[in-house]
Amino acid sequence: MARLVMKFGGTSVGDMDRIRNVARHVQREVNAGYEVAVVVSAMAGKTNELVGWVKDGSKLYDAREYDAVVASGEQVTSGLLAIVLQEMGIPARSWQGWQIPIETSDAHGSARVTAVDGTRLLDGFNTHHEVAVIAGFQGIHPPTGRLTTLGRGGSDTSAVAIAAAIGAERCDIYTDVDGVYTTDPRIVSKARRLERVAFEEMLEMASMGAKVLQVRSVELAMVHRVPTYVRSSFDDPANPGLGTLICDEEDIVEQQIITGIAYSKDEAQITLRRVADKPGVAAAIFMPLAEANINVDMIIQVVSDNSTATDITFTVPAAEYERARTLLETAKAEIGFDRLEGATDVVKVSAIGIGMRSHAGVAAKAFKALAEKGINIRAITTSEIKFSVLIDEAYTELAVRTLHSLYGLDHAA
Amino acid sequence: MARLVMKFGGTSVGDMDRIRNVARHVQREVNAGYEVAVVVSAMAGKTNELVGWVKDGSKLYDAREYDAVVASGEQVTSGLLAIVLQEMGIPARSWQGWQIPIETSDAHGSARVTAVDGTRLLDGFNTHHEVAVIAGFQGIHPPTGRLTTLGRGGSDTSAVAIAAAIGAERCDIYTDVDGVYTTDPRIVSKARRLERVAFEEMLEMASMGAKVLQVRSVELAMVHRVPTYVRSSFDDPANPGLGTLICDEEDIVEQQIITGIAYSKDEAQITLRRVADKPGVAAAIFMPLAEANINVDMIIQVVSDNSTATDITFTVPAAEYERARTLLETAKAEIGFDRLEGATDVVKVSAIGIGMRSHAGVAAKAFKALAEKGINIRAITTSEIKFSVLIDEAYTELAVRTLHSLYGLDHAA
Numbered sequence: 001m002a003r004l005v006m007k008f009g010g011t012s013v014g015d016m017d018r019i020r021n022v023a024r025h026v027q028r029e030v031n032a033g034y035e036v037a038v039v040v041s042a043m044a045g046k047t048n049e050l051v052g053w054v055k056d057g058s059k060l061y062d063a064r065e066y067d068a069v070v071a072s073g074e075q076v077t078s079g080l081l082a083i084v085l086q087e088m089g090i091p092a093r094s095w096q097g098w099q100i101p102i103e104t105s106d107a108h109g110s111a112r113v114t115a116v117d118g119t120r121l122l123d124g125f126n127t128h129h130e131v132a133v134i135a136g137f138q139g140i141h142p143p144t145g146r147l148t149t150l151g152r153g154g155s156d157t158s159a160v161a162i163a164a165a166i167g168a169e170r171c172d173i174y175t176d177v178d179g180v181y182t183t184d185p186r187i188v189s190k191a192r193r194l195e196r197v198a199f200e201e202m203l204e205m206a207s208m209g210a211k212v213l214q215v216r217s218v219e220l221a222m223v224h225r226v227p228t229y230v231r232s233s234f235d236d237p238a239n240p241g242l243g244t245l246i247c248d249e250e251d252i253v254e255q256q257i258i259t260g261i262a263y264s265k266d267e268a269q270i271t272l273r274r275v276a277d278k279p280g281v282a283a284a285i286f287m288p289l290a291e292a293n294i295n296v297d298m299i300i301q302v303v304s305d306n307s308t309a310t311d312i313t314f315t316v317p318a319a320e321y322e323r324a325r326t327l328l329e330t331a332k333a334e335i336g337f338d339r340l341e342g343a344t345d346v347v348k349v350s351a352i353g354i355g356m357r358s359h360a361g362v363a364a365k366a367f368k369a370l371a372e373k374g375i376n377i378r379a380i381t382t383s384e385i386k387f388s389v390l391i392d393e394a395y396t397e398l399a400v401r402t403l404h405s406l407y408g409l410d411h412a413a
Numbered sequence: 414m415a416r417l418v419m420k421f422g423g424t425s426v427g428d429m430d431r432i433r434n435v436a437r438h439v440q441r442e443v444n445a446g447y448e449v450a451v452v453v454s455a456m457a458g459k460t461n462e463l464v465g466w467v468k469d470g471s472k473l474y475d476a477r478e479y480d481a482v483v484a485s486g487e488q489v490t491s492g493l494l495a496i497v498l499q500e501m502g503i504p505a506r507s508w509q510g511w512q513i514p515i516e517t518s519d520a521h522g523s524a525r526v527t528a529v530d531g532t533r534l535l536d537g538f539n540t541h542h543e544v545a546v547i548a549g550f551q552g553i554h555p556p557t558g559r560l561t562t563l564g565r566g567g568s569d570t571s572a573v574a575i576a577a578a579i580g581a582e583r584c585d586i587y588t589d590v591d592g593v594y595t596t597d598p599r600i601v602s603k604a605r606r607l608e609r610v611a612f613e614e615m616l617e618m619a620s621m622g623a624k625v626l627q628v629r630s631v632e633l634a635m636v637h638r639v640p641t642y643v644r645s646s647f648d649d650p651a652n653p654g655l656g657t658l659i660c661d662e663e664d665i666v667e668q669q670i671i672t673g674i675a676y677s678k679d680e681a682q683i684t685l686r687r688v689a690d691k692p693g694v695a696a697a698i699f700m701p702l703a704e705a706n707i708n709v710d711m712i713i714q715v716v717s718d719n720s721t722a723t724d725i726t727f728t729v730p731a732a733e734y735e736r737a738r739t740l741l742e743t744a745k746a747e748i749g750f751d752r753l754e755g756a757t758d759v760v761k762v763s764a765i766g767i768g769m770r771s772h773a774g775v776a777a778k779a780f781k782a783l784a785e786k787g788i789n790i791r792a793i794t795t796s797e798i799k800f801s802v803l804i805d806e807a808y809t810e811l812a813v814r815t816l817h818s819l820y821g822l823d824h825a826a
Contacts, residue, residue: 016469050489056429057493058500065499068507069492072485076463079482080470086478087471094481098511099558145512 003125004034005171007136007159010044012174012233013077016084023084024237025174026131030090035125037132037166039159040081042073063108067149071097074135074155082133091130095121097138098147102158104139110151111139113158113220118165134162153214160217164224171226172243173213174233179244180205180212182409183261187397190410194259195242198249199225201259204352204386213246221246249354257355257362258407261400264348265393267297268321269378272328274309274338284335285312288327294320298348298379298390309338313379315390318344346378347396350388351403363387369406375399416538417447418584420549420572423457425587425646426490429497436497437650438587439544443503448538450545450579452572453494455486476521480562484510487548487568495546504543508534510551511560515571517552523564524552526571526633531578547575566627573630577637584639585656586626587646592657593618593625595822596674600810603823607672608655611662612638614672617765617799626659634659662767670768670775671820674813678806680710680761681734682791685741687722687751697748698725701740707733711761711794711803722751726792728803731757759791760809763801764816776800782819788812 006029008022022038029036041047050070054061078094085092100120104111121132136155139148150157156173163171178193180202185191197205199222206215212230221228231243249255275281282301289296299314316324321344328340356362363382370377370389375398379390391399404410419442421435435451442449454460463483467474491507498505513533517524534545549568552561563570569586576584591606593615598604610618612635619628625643634641644656662668688694695714702709712727729737734757741753769775776795783790783802788811792803804812817823 053493057496061496062499065492065495069489072488075485076482079478080466082478083470083474086475094478
């Protein structure tokens with residue numbers, strides 16, 4: 001029999017009526033003949049309540065205890081959904097991460113899934129013909145026997161990992177939107193829902209600021225080639241609408257050059273003026289940042305008029321901006337630069353598409369279009385299937401709309 | 414090093430400030446040189462909230478899923494108390510029932526503790542010098558790997574079981590009263606806190622309606638001879654007051670004849686009139702009740718004037734009264750009786766004391782004193798260390814006060 005994983009987030013299980021609605025979605029798939037594993041998050045607001053208590057308890061809390069506390073939210077919803085399914089006449093049982101087990105690293109608070117044993121879940125399908133209701137977000141670190149959690153959005157990753165472990169035909173991610181869009185519909189009214197997106201594209205889009213899926217869940221789906229379907233939990237369970245399938249690029253018939261435009265305001269720019277142009281200077285700048293776990297993204301180096309010095313510009317996450325400045329100012333003499341300039345009112349706009357691989361000049365067209373609108377580009381990075389530009393935050397909407405039109409993504413109406 | 418178990422109920426961990434107060438009690442004992450295991454309940458109100466959701470999900474809910482849901486409350490408080498202790502500079506870690514493990518039967522919702530392995534907790538003391546913060550109320554049924562709970566008040570039982578497993582010097586039960594009283598202070602203003610109570614006496618008092626401790630926890634303390642100290646969590650952590658020690662009777666120097674007076678309104682009386690006085694009739698009455706899990710307590714049989722028939726009176730829990738009546742009326746022809754009379758406005762008043770063993774006529778004195786107050790006794794049962802009388806509920810306070818004075822339990826002031 002074909003197997004299916006269905007994942008529901010916190011809003012979808014926010015109260016008993018919504019849990020009953022989730023159960024009706026599950027019932028539909030059971031009736032369609034699937035063996036179903038459902039992955040649930042905690043009730044909306046519960047995780048925040050638990051995190052609030054932890055932080056009240058200690059500013060420098062033990063991440064292992066944080067995990068013990070916050071993992072309880074998913075335990076509750078998994079049991080409740082099992083009860084509601086049984087009430088509807090559908091055999092079901094709850095599974096905690098440690099019962100399956102979902103094995104993870106010991107990076108408490110943002111642990112990585114290292115192994116999932118599907119044996120017990122498959123035995124539940126074969127022997128008891130029961131729906132497996134799985135507490136998302138949780139795992140266990142076997143050497144210590146302690147509870148772990150996978151970080152915000154971790155239930156997506158739980159769902160994909162389970163799908164891979166039980167050989168599911170598909171992993172359905174039910175969320176509060178009906179799929180992945182060409183860009184943020186709140187700023188581009190002509191944004192379109194995508195029928196299909198390639199794993200690689202979705203990975204770039206998630207990394208570049210599209211919040212639909214946790215980045216790690218997309219990585220995992222790509223590695224294990226799990227077709228992942230993003231769809232709305234607000235659809236009528238008896239007659240659901242369409243969503244977006246994240247799949248192999250071979251399964252996408254009409255490949256566009258550019259699939260979507262993403263943006264991220266979570267960026268800060270740092271420029272070091274008149275850095276001594278000598279070997280090892282890049283290491284002197286970036287090693288201390290790496291050691292402090294500050295993720296450097298775009299880097300550009302411009303040779304200034306005086307050939308013995310150069311300007312270096314790069315971006316860091318906005319949340320790390322102050323820490324990065326302090327680190328660099330402290331190492332100023334060692335690195336050797338004139339002064340540090342920074343900006344937090346910047347945005348990174350990215351265009352993503354597998355079609356870029358086989359088309360030259362895709363990015364150049366964008367630079368020209370943005371220049372014609374008077375938008376100054378502070379930095380550029382490119383990869384095989386995306387390019388990003390760093391611009392003033394004030395131009396966010398204008399830039400996104402310009403690129404969305406440029407690459408033919410606007411819907412017809 | 415001496416080891417100590419400390420147990421705190423839901424009111425004591427009701428919010429973060431109260432959890433900090435609990436931590437100060439723990440700190441005092443750590444500073445006094447104890448290796449400490451703390452057992453915590455869920456925050457006051459949380460278990461009721463969880464039970465409410467379960468019942469909303471299904472009237473006939475799966476007790477295994479009920480356990481998965483409600484066990485989450487203790488998981489939260491164990492993690493939070495560990496965090497608060499760490500914040501105070503006291504090494505600590507949380508333990509879930511399944512991590513220790515606390516092994517139980519599969520009687521979900523009211524499971525019995527079958528084994529507790531103290532090895533990991535002792536390793537925590539020896540290797541990490543850390544306080545063990547244990548989620549009460551929970552266990553695991555190893556053959557199925559499922560979560561279990563021990564029923565209302567189950568954290569008391571967790572605490573005593575842990576104390577036995579780690580060879581604790583004492584198990585301190587922190588509660589909202591400062592100990593065990595000679596009777597309910599709400600109806601007898603002259604009630605006194607007992608310094609010491611023997612295990613056997615406490616078991617009778619808990620069974621007879623004193624709500625301070627779960628009956629099973631007292632059984633377990635008696636079997637494993639764990640000195641159990643009932644004390645107030647509202648005391649100043651720096652300067653706590655006294656409580657009541659539940660201990661071996663050999664450790665009680667001044668043994669009273671009667672230690673305490675308990676009462677229970679949770680009783681109903683059933684009288685079968687003119688039952689045929691033939692062999693096997695008692696079995697015909699009581700077997701169906703036993704098979705329906707209805708617990709029959711006091712039984713008296715009076716030969717009526719007509720020697721071929723007899724009246725039989727007994728009590729059942731008030732909650733089972735209607736079910737018992739229906740069962741008996743259904744079996745009326747088979748049993749052979751004239752009519753069934755019942756009453757729910759009755760109360761069972763009990764006097765408990767190990768000294769009864771060596772003193773004759775203790776109960777007779779009570780019957781006389783009650784008669785002098787015009788209180789009619791409907792039924793009597795006695796055991797080695799207690800006697801109980803069933804009387805009209807209206808006379809509860811008068812009877813309790815009468816017996817309390819009779820046996821010299823009133824305090825001097």
